[in-house]
Amino acid sequence: MNIGKASKLSELTVKTVRYYANIDLVKPNQSSLTGYREYSEEDVLKLKFIGKARKFNFSINECRELLSLYENQNRPSKEVKKITLEKVSEIDKKLNELKNLRDELNYLANNCNGDDRPNCPILEAFSKK
Amino acid sequence: MNIGKASKLSELTVKTVRYYANIDLVKPNQSSLTGYREYSEEDVLKLKFIGKARKFNFSINECRELLSLYENQNRPSKEVKKITLEKVSEIDKKLNELKNLRDELNYLANNCNGDDRPNCPILEAFSKK
DNA sequence: TCTTTACCTTCCCCTAAGTGTAAGGTTTAT
């Protein structure tokens, strides 16, 4: 199938699919006649796989790693588990940072009159030495 | 003072401070003799202000907006409050997404044997149609 | 005074993960 169909089936944009081909992430056959990329069912599965992994905050390089494990029928599952748990603790860290940020900002907003006067504790907090 | 001192005082890298000058965010005087940038105390305060706002996840453009409010002695505090509350709800949204992500990944990891056999529910979940 | 060292400048390339657009070739439908 052509890239348009692969794009629809994988729910990725054509641009993204083409990008993945350019960086050798999912490389379809390319017709020597027309130059069109020819995607197989297998390719579409890989694209979907990557789409999910990306939604799970895996970087392209991590996707590449997971994909090679996915393609290797003999991979030990502990490798995949290890990568996944690392990702979980990474997300935990980011969650904590964001929570703190959120609470501080919210505190500042709650202490701001929010009226037409210039006095503003938010800006004051930002300009603290 | 020169950029090195302004960098130390503001706790930003020289590269970052120079970048902010280039994008007209904090523009110091520039000596016509030596070409050196000359930072005032006021400039350093602005740099610190931006450093804090950036830590609070405000984009450069949002910093620009906050900075102009900060510089305007007559600004109404409600504008600042509005921007801040928008940022809080933006962070809330991201927090929820990350939480879901984290739980799903953690669930998958907990259901993976993590041994030397190839069977792996994580990769299976990623390749689900 | 000379030289070394530390500091400063501009300029260009690189990052991640694509998006936008232009110019042009191909296929399909009317």
Added chain:
DNA sequence: ATAAACCTTACACTTAGGGGAAGGTAAAGA
């Protein structure tokens, strides 16, 4: 035959800077 829909490559742009080269300037030591 031609227009619409699809495909191609190639280049620039995005965020928020970081790395490093080539070269000018200033301050300190011998």
